[in-house]
Amino acid sequence: PPGMVSVATGGVMVWVFGGILAGPALFAVAYRWIGTYTxxxxxxxxxxxxxxxxxxxxxxxxxAA
Known part of the structure; x- marks a missing residue:
């Protein structure tokens, strides 16, 4: 909506930076559990x-709705 671009961008960026923070740790946990990088x-x-x-x-x- 007009005038809400910054709010929408901020809402999306929260999830992006959350993934940046949590992604490597979650990958390490998955690697330790699975055992192979492939x-x-x-x-x-x-x-x-x-x-x-x-x-x-x-x-x-x-x-469609």
Missing amino acids: TTFGLLAVVALVSAALAAAAARSER
Whole structure:
């Protein structure tokens, strides 16, 4: 909405910086649990693909409504 760009940007940046802070620690925990970098990166890729699919599905359903 007009005049709310800074609020929307700030709301998004909270999640971006949260990922920057928590991502490496969560990756390290996953690596320690799984034991190989290949599988850990594969898991990360699967999570990213599922997230993208859910975002695309939400966008499609919002356009259809």
